[in-house]
Amino acid sequence: MIVDINIKQLGSLVTELTELINECDEAELNIFNQLKEACVNWQDGNSVEFEGKMKNEKKYTQNFLGAIQKNKDALRFAYDEYKAIGNKLYANLEKKSAIIKAVDTCISNANDVIYELDRAERGFYYYELTLINNQRSNMYTVRDNLKTMKSKLNELYKKIENAEARIATKVSKLESSMTFPEFDFSLDGRNG
Amino acid sequence: MNDNKVNESLLQKNIDLLKSYSNEERKNLNLIFEKFDSCLANYKTNNTKSMKNKHTALKSRVTTINSNRTKYASVLESVIRRYYEIAASVVVAARKAEGDIHVDESDY
Numbered sequence: 586m587i588v589d590i591n592i593k594q595l596g597s598l599v600t601e602l603t604e605l606i607n608e609c610d611e612a613e614l615n616i617f618n619q620l621k622e623a624c625v626n627w628q629d630g631n632s633v634e635f636e637g638k639m640k641n642e643k644k645y646t647q648n649f650l651g652a653i654q655k656n657k658d659a660l661r662f663a664y665d666e667y668k669a670i671g672n673k674l675y676a677n678l679e680k681k682s683a684i685i686k687a688v689d690t691c692i693s694n695a696n697d698v699i700y701e702l703d704r705a706e707r708g709f710y711y712y713e714l715t716l717i718n719n720q721r722s723n724m725y726t727v728r729d730n731l732k733t734m735k736s737k738l739n740e741l742y743k744k745i746e747n748a749e750a751r752i753a754t755k756v757s758k759l760e761s762s763m764t765f766p767e768f769d770f771s772l773d774g775r776n777g
Numbered sequence: 778m779n780d781n782k783v784n785e786s787l788l789q790k791n792i793d794l795l796k797s798y799s800n801e802e803r804k805n806l807n808l809i810f811e812k813f814d815s816c817l818a819n820y821k822t823n824n825t826k827s828m829k830n831k832h833t834a835l836k837s838r839v840t841t842i843n844s845n846r847t848k849y850a851s852v853l854e855s856v857i858r859r860y861y862e863i864a865a866s867v868v869v870a871a872r873k874a875e876g877d878i879h880v881d882e883s884d885y
Contacts, residue, residue: 586822586823587821587822588821588822589821589822590819590820590821590822591819591820594819595816595819595820598812598815598816598819599816601812602809602812602813602816605805605808605809605812606809608801608805609802609805609806609809612798612799612801612802612805613798613802615794615798615801616795616798616799616802616846616849619791619794619795619798620791620795620849622787622791623788623791623792623795623853626783626784626787626788626791627782627783627784627788627853627856628782628783629782629783631856632782632856635852639849642845642849646842649835649838649842652835653809653835656813656828656831656832656835657813659828659831660813660816660820660828663820663824749822749823749824752822752824753823753824753827756824756827756828756831757827759831760831760834760835761830761831761834762834763834763835763837763838765838765841765842765845766841767841767844767845768844768845768848768849770848770852772852772855772856772859
């Protein structure tokens with residue numbers, strides 16, 4: 586599985602999406618206010634029926650907008666899961682084992698060098714002895730850095746896998762189909 | 778339909794505003810789904826496809842919503858049209874009645 590996320594950009598887009606949904610919510614509120622007012626300015630048997638149908642339409646509209654909100658919330662959730670990582674993230678999770686194995690090999694090689702340096706003849710002149718000790722110290726640092734890198738890599742992979750599992754659960758709960766029947770109304774009393 | 782219960786000028790105002798808000802909603806819905814696509818272009822994982830499917834399911838309803846909004850306005854426009862038709866027929870009937878009871882005063 587490849588994970589390729591522009592986290593910063595995703596965050597900005599989700600914010601823009603939130604603003605658009607709010608504007609849409611306002612437009613829908615205005616639509617139904619006008620329809621409600623229209624039923625004050627037109628009153629007869631037909632308008633009563635029309636008003637009743639409008640109440641249903643409003644319900645469908647609210648459900649629809651609610652579903653849009655939930656889809657947006659899933660994206661916001663994804664952003665929140667990753668925002669602490671940084672601005673961008675690219676990881677090929679299929680290569681996780683190969684990468685960890687490569688780091689393990691480097692750690693093992695560093696240990697071999699340290700072992701050899703520990704076994705090196707100490708009866709040298711001061712200059713050579715200092716050189717060996719310095720190299721040995723450097724190699725310890727390299728090995729410790731590699732161990733830290735391995736631990737951070739494992740942590741990052743785990744974090745991505747857990748985040749994706751949580752996001753998948755969230756997405757699975759989103760509605761897969763949305764009912765919005767066609768509006769059918771006739772002034773001649775042949776209302777569907 | 779009782780035409781006495783139609784305030785055609787206020788109803789016309791409702792229709793105009795209804796059309797304007799419906800246009801706003803249509804534009805917003807288009808932008809919302811464009812933004813959903815942009816979000817997914819920046820979030821590529823195993824979950825992207827299922828998210829896309831959910832967005833597509835929602836998007837498929839937009840045509841019906843837009844069409845319904847047009848129909849509401851159309852019903853209200855029919856109400857006004859009927860109001861004018863009835864008003865016109867009342868005038869015609871009144872003129873006819875006037876003609877029917879016309880008395881030629883020249884004989885007196």
